[in-house]
Amino acid sequence: MGLYDAARLFQFEIESSDNLRFIPLAVRFNLDRFGMRISLDQWQMLPYDDRVLLARFPIEDEAELEKNFDLALEEMLKTHANAAPEKIPRDTEPVWAHTDAVPETVIRQSSLAGVSAPSLSRWAQLDRFQRYALAKLSRNTDKANHDFLPAMREFGLAE
Template identity: 60%
Template sequence: MGLLEAPFLFDFEVVSSEDFKFMPMSVRFNLDRFGLRISLAQWQMLPYPDRVLLARFPVDDDTAIEPNFDHALFEMMRTHANVEPEWFTPDADPAWRKVDTVPEGVTHQCGIAGIPLPSNDRWAQLAPFKRYVLAKLSRKPEGNHDFIPAMKEFGLAA
């Protein structure tokens, strides 16, 4: 599988990620699946075309499908920021991969936002990347400004 024709952005990300000042969810997903971490400041050190390129990598959960994201990121970070990404061990069984129950963080965010919790069936029907996005947006105890727009975009809220 090759690069996508255009950067992958959800509608709710366009305002915050259109100029790639902030990391799109597709880049966050690939960082997490490869066990890599960079700061926002490091992201912003990368030239705009490099940030766009990183957002064109596929968002498939199988790292064997597109193994070059990590190599591209390392080269870009060395060249433009004179640093390397930090390594961490990815969670072997993250909550977003479970289709039988809505993760606790999503439940909490729904409560904060005052919107109904999706049923387990609706949760299971979501594409894995969308489940990842909602879990990622729900990882902190305070409300996330992108949570409700994401829920609406994914058909889980009115």
């Protein structure tokens, strides 16, 4: 599999990403997956076309692309931000990868958003990128995430 034809954005992200001003979930997914972190300031230093290119990298497991994502991001940051991505430990057992339990953070965020948490069977039916998105959007359990409810709606989990 090669790059997607266009930036990989959920429908709810199109408006909230403000024309890729914010780091889209597809890029966050690959950053997390490959053990890298960049700041929002670093992201915003990248030219728009570079941000689009990073959002076009597949989210499927393909060892061949890992090196390409790493190299592309490192070169872009070096060129445009005089920086390098921070290396972080990879989570080898992320909560979103499991279909046998709905993460507590997703249950809590559902409550904050005023909707029922996904049932275990509905959680298991989501693809892994959808589960990742809900888990990522529910990291802060103190307040409702503005994208969580739109994501739940887009994934058919809320009215």
